Amino acid sequence: MNSDILRVQDLRVYYDTPAGPVKAVDGVSFPLKQGGRLGLVGESGSGKSTTALAIMRLIKPPGRVEGGQILLGDQDLLKLSDEAMRKLRFDQISLIPQGAMNSLNPVMRIKQQIIDIVNSHDGDYSEAKLNESIGQLLLTVGLRPEVATMYPHELSGGMKQRVCIAMAITLRPKVIIADEPTSALDVVVQRQVMETLGKVQDDLGAAVILVGHDMGLMAQFVDYIGVMYAGKLVEIAPVEEIFREPQHPYTQLLISSIPSLESKRLFKGIPGVAPSLLNPPSGCSFHPRCPQVMGHCSSQVPNLKEINPGRWVSCHLHGV
Amino acid sequence: MTKVTVRGQSRILRGNPFLTIGLLIIVAILIFAYLGPLFTDPERAEVGAFKPKQSPSREHLLGTDTQGRDVLAALTLATPQTLNIGLIAGAVGIGIGVVLGLLSGYLGGTVDTAIRVGTDVFITIPAIAILVVVATNVRTINVAIMALIIAMLAWRLPTRTIRAQTLSLRERAYIQVAKLNGVGDLELIAKEVMPNLFPYIAASFVATVSWAILATIGLEALGLGPQNEYTLGMMIYWARFYGAILRGFWWWWAPPIVVIVLIFVGLFFTSAGLDQLVNTRLRRVA
Amino acid sequence: MSELLEARQITKVFDAGGGLFKRDQTVALDDFSMSIIADRPSITAIAGESGSGKTTLARLLLGIIQPTSGDILYQGKNLQQMSQEEWKVFRREVQAIFQDPFEVYNPFYKVDHVLTTPVAKFNLADSRADARELIENALRGVGLRPEETLGRYPHQLSGGQRQRVMIARALLLRPRIILADEPVSMVDASLRATILESLLKLNQELGISLVYITHDLTTAYQLCESIVILYQGCVAEVGDIELVIKNPQHPYTQLLVASIPLPNPEIRWEQGEQRQSKSETAPRGTQGGCKFADRCPHVMDICYDAPPPLFRLDEGRATACFLHKELPTVQATEVMDTLAQRAFRKAQAVPAV
Numbered sequence: 001m002n003s004d005i006l007r008v009q010d011l012r013v014y015y016d017t018p019a020g021p022v023k024a025v026d027g028v029s030f031p032l033k034q035g036g037r038l039g040l041v042g043e044s045g046s047g048k049s050t051t052a053l054a055i056m057r058l059i060k061p062p063g064r065v066e067g068g069q070i071l072l073g074d075q076d077l078l079k080l081s082d083e084a085m086r087k088l089r090f091d092q093i094s095l096i097p098q099g100a101m102n103s104l105n106p107v108m109r110i111k112q113q114i115i116d117i118v119n120s121h122d123g124d125y126s127e128a129k130l131n132e133s134i135g136q137l138l139l140t141v142g143l144r145p146e147v148a149t150m151y152p153h154e155l156s157g158g159m160k161q162r163v164c165i166a167m168a169i170t171l172r173p174k175v176i177i178a179d180e181p182t183s184a185l186d187v188v189v190q191r192q193v194m195e196t197l198g199k200v201q202d203d204l205g206a207a208v209i210l211v212g213h214d215m216g217l218m219a220q221f222v223d224y225i226g227v228m229y230a231g232k233l234v235e236i237a238p239v240e241e242i243f244r245e246p247q248h249p250y251t252q253l254l255i256s257s258i259p260s261l262e263s264k265r266l267f268k269g270i271p272g273v274a275p276s277l278l279n280p281p282s283g284c285s286f287h288p289r290c291p292q293v294m295g296h297c298s299s300q301v302p303n304l305k306e307i308n309p310g311r312w313v314s315c316h317l318h319g320v
Numbered sequence: 321m322t323k324v325t326v327r328g329q330s331r332i333l334r335g336n337p338f339l340t341i342g343l344l345i346i347v348a349i350l351i352f353a354y355l356g357p358l359f360t361d362p363e364r365a366e367v368g369a370f371k372p373k374q375s376p377s378r379e380h381l382l383g384t385d386t387q388g389r390d391v392l393a394a395l396t397l398a399t400p401q402t403l404n405i406g407l408i409a410g411a412v413g414i415g416i417g418v419v420l421g422l423l424s425g426y427l428g429g430t431v432d433t434a435i436r437v438g439t440d441v442f443i444t445i446p447a448i449a450i451l452v453v454v455a456t457n458v459r460t461i462n463v464a465i466m467a468l469i470i471a472m473l474a475w476r477l478p479t480r481t482i483r484a485q486t487l488s489l490r491e492r493a494y495i496q497v498a499k500l501n502g503v504g505d506l507e508l509i510a511k512e513v514m515p516n517l518f519p520y521i522a523a524s525f526v527a528t529v530s531w532a533i534l535a536t537i538g539l540e541a542l543g544l545g546p547q548n549e550y551t552l553g554m555m556i557y558w559a560r561f562y563g564a565i566l567r568g569f570w571w572w573w574a575p576p577i578v579v580i581v582l583i584f585v586g587l588f589f590t591s592a593g594l595d596q597l598v599n600t601r602l603r604r605v606a
Numbered sequence: 607m608s609e610l611l612e613a614r615q616i617t618k619v620f621d622a623g624g625g626l627f628k629r630d631q632t633v634a635l636d637d638f639s640m641s642i643i644a645d646r647p648s649i650t651a652i653a654g655e656s657g658s659g660k661t662t663l664a665r666l667l668l669g670i671i672q673p674t675s676g677d678i679l680y681q682g683k684n685l686q687q688m689s690q691e692e693w694k695v696f697r698r699e700v701q702a703i704f705q706d707p708f709e710v711y712n713p714f715y716k717v718d719h720v721l722t723t724p725v726a727k728f729n730l731a732d733s734r735a736d737a738r739e740l741i742e743n744a745l746r747g748v749g750l751r752p753e754e755t756l757g758r759y760p761h762q763l764s765g766g767q768r769q770r771v772m773i774a775r776a777l778l779l780r781p782r783i784i785l786a787d788e789p790v791s792m793v794d795a796s797l798r799a800t801i802l803e804s805l806l807k808l809n810q811e812l813g814i815s816l817v818y819i820t821h822d823l824t825t826a827y828q829l830c831e832s833i834v835i836l837y838q839g840c841v842a843e844v845g846d847i848e849l850v851i852k853n854p855q856h857p858y859t860q861l862l863v864a865s866i867p868l869p870n871p872e873i874r875w876e877q878g879e880q881r882q883s884k885s886e887t888a889p890r891g892t893q894g895g896c897k898f899a900d901r902c903p904h905v906m907d908i909c910y911d912a913p914p915p916l917f918r919l920d921e922g923r924a925t926a927c928f929l930h931k932e933l934p935t936v937q938a939t940e941v942m943d944t945l946a947q948r949a950f951r952k953a954q955a956v957p958a959v
Contacts (some may be wrong), residue, residue: 001656043794044765044794045793047635063789128802144777155654186655186656186821187822187823187866187867188861188862188865190865191865191868191875195875205869213794213795213906214867215869216824216866216867216869217867218866218876219867219868219869219870219871220867220868220871220874220875221867239871240871240872243869243871253796254796255869256794257795257796257798257799258795258869259798259799259802259824259825259828259869260824260868260869260870261823261824261866264827264828265806265828266827266828267799267800267802267806267828269796269797269798269799269800269803270796270797274764274794303810309608333729438673492709493704493706493709493710494711494712494720496670496702496704496710497704497711497772497775498712498723499670499701499703500668500697500699501693501720501723501727501775502724502728503696503723503727512712515712515714515715516714
């Protein structure tokens with residue numbers, strides 16, 4: 001763990017509703033190596049986006065961080081003051097949120113939006129220097145410098161997303177979190193955007209957390225995958241091993257449900273219904289749908305255990 | 321994702337101060353306007369019932385006017401009249417507005433152009449001008465006729481609002497599905513589009529009633545209201561006519577104004593509260 | 607082979623407004639033809655990205671919008687010339703499933719509404735009891751339990767359940783063709799399989815032809831027999847899906863297939879692939895020539911002169927690319943007919959299972 005840039009420990013994020021707290025993230029821990037690529041995978045309601053927002057301390061009421069630590073280097077982000085955290089955002093960690101390209105200010109030129117980021121972080125540059133830097137920045141993401149003078153509606157989806165990547169790396173952060181960065185994009189553009197992200201990451205030596213549900217995309221991009229289910233991490237492993245030998249029953253079902261070009265007409269779904277986060281199943285949240293369920297799965301909550309170096313599973317099958 | 325049922329009325333009100341205050345004021349006014357007359361002897365509001373120009377006292381809580389009317393009694397009888405005009409005109413206005421707006425928004429084409437151009441023409445002409453012209457030319461005005469005169473123009477804004485919403489709803493996927501289910505145009509408008517317009521119709525209704533009350537008071541204050549029936553606007557007119565302001569009879573011209581202000585404050589808060597409610601609902605469902 | 611639903615040389619142009627002096631026109635579909643045959647239930651994929659015209663095609667085939675030129679025919683009759691009776695038949699026999707499992711429900715009503723309406727409108731049942739039974743059977747047919755589905759509001763069901771109710775709705779009418787426009791793209795991965803399976807059952811057990819419109823080649827491959835690849839309103843490649851995906855001939859298809867993120871970390875996107883994108887802002891087709899010319903790594907001069915016709919690569923395959931200009935030309939409908947005939951003969955030869 002000596003080269004970990006980020007360490008999340010026992011993160012809990014609850015949403016207060018009149019019916020009780022919804023445990024969106026319930027005890028999530030994982031490390032992120034410097035320059036590494038971690039994929040957080042899960043279906044809707046698994047808590048992956050909430051985890052991303054929590055790391056950036058962007059959880060708003062009725063959500064709240066119930067507990068845990070988010071260690072960036074030595075600092076616990078959850079203990080920082082609001083002002084200190086604000087300075088940290090974009091400077092040390094950046095987030096490319098879901099639907100980012102639709103959140104670009106439609107009445108501001110791209111240049112201005114990038115300048116805003118710089119200015120809000122005590123950037124004090126001359127006009128000429130700014131223009132040059134912005135030009136360079138756009139080239140890094142594969143866009144022509146002229147894009148700086150354009151408005152968002154003049155750009156295609158892929159271009160807008162690349163602008164969002166540019167904005168996220170303006171201040172050369174150490175960690176970039178990308179939440180479903182390509183969900184609305186065509187497969188050709190998706191590849192371009194992901195390759196841009198990869199290149200940018202290499203240039204900066206930054207670490208990336210890719211949040212999503214597309215296992216194919218994960219396979220193509222990340223080194224490590226964390227599988228989330230009902231607010232918890234059920235498995236963390238190197239990407240090759242997850243695909244080759246998934247250990248957790250949910251991961252196994254997930255992998256076998258991925259359609260592939262290798263065989264026709266092999267439809268395999270995951271039976272059952274997604275669990276309620278308000279009243280999660282007792283014991284292991286997956287037990288109602290687990291094909292390998294055992295007696296004590298409904299009463300005991302399994303812990304995340306390192307079964308091999310770099311390989312964690314949260315399942316009673318592995319004697320936890 | 322679990323939806324929290326908004327069964328308890330109190331739950332809505334608790335989180336929505338605007339709506340709570342607004343409704344409280346409106347309810348207070350309604351009680352005053354519709355229950356008040358039950359406890360008021362109408363003869364107290366007749367001309368010459370008491371000694372005129374008395375300032376407020378225990379016997380006459382709001383004094384008497386220059387015609388000898390007990391002001392409080394007059395106020396209690398005038399308020400429901402004003403409200404009636406507003407409600408009737410508002411209801412007629414909304415009724416016409418919804419029909420025109422739905423047809424215009426959904427059918428498009430020539431129907432839409434015709435209705436839209438017509439509405440826009442009427443919107444551009446100052447209401448006051450039309451209303452004054454009509455009111456001066458009508459022989460006798462009573463509350464019902466007043467309501468109809470106002471209703472003549474009350475439909476303009478609702479038509480536009482409903483049309484805009486219909487245009488947007490028309491493109492929804494569930495409309496396509498309804499078409500695939502064999503549902504015809506008129507039935508589609510009535511059964512698929514309209515139910516989703518209820519919040520907008522409600523908000524529009526409040527706005528239209530507000531406008532109608534304002535328009536009626538405006539006309540009445542100019543003297544173009546019902547001559548033989550007492551409304552808030554007419555009270556102001558008579559007060560001015562008999563120089564109550566110059567002569568310092570504040571208990572005559574101030575109370576109707578206070579009631580009018582309260583009506584509008586109540587309507588405004590309710591409208592703002594409804595708006596917040598609709599938006600919160602939408603947010604929660606999504 | 608008789609055509610059931612046919613699109614004959616349709617062109618659809620949209621006016622994007624642009625004011626009095628400048629008319630922005632978008633050509634969504636350009637001289638497009640295809641057909642679904644009547645003799646045998648088929649599963650065809652229409653694949654393309656946003657801007658390819660596939661959604662427009664779906665709406666044209668459903669009769670929701672009209673073509674600027676060309677005809678849409680159902681059982682030989684032009685949609686715009688149908689009588690009320692004929693239209694009612696068309697409406698019942700050609701149904702659709704849409705992409706967004708939430709937007710397709712009127713939030714004011716319970717999900718029952720979307721099932722009871724067609725039963726009433728098309729007189730599918732004689733009594734309330736019959737109607738109820740019909741609906742419950744349809745729900746069971748897609749793997750749903752009526753007790754858990756009926757009486758609920760749309761937001762109380764999951765995306766997968768909602769989509770399956772929609773399939774049940776389409777089922778009720780016993781259509782001959784179902785157009786499925788991205789039916790699983792907004793559904794969780796674990797539920798996609800169930801939905802695709804339901805669709806396949808519709809085809810195999812009830813003999814309903816499917817038109818699967820998507821940008822996801824992988825699920826298209828899993829479900830369909832033949833595929834039409836659309837690029838900016840024109841057919842780029844058409845044929846047997848096995849051939850088109852495994853050995854794409856059109857440069858655009860090759861680009862598409864190469865960009866698919868394979869769920870295999872051992873086989874990553876190749877570095878330095880030829881993906882020249884000379885003009886970034888997705889131009890609306892080079893005027894007059896092949897629409898892909900600007901982005902094509904094999905572009906030649908001839909590509910700018912005229913749009914390429916479909917060249918027949920073999921029995922069940924054609925591509926619109928001048929790289930194959932020495933081959934004979936063919937119409938898309940011919941290719942699809944050939945494929946249908948082959949499949950028909952195969953089905954006849956093999957005894958029913």
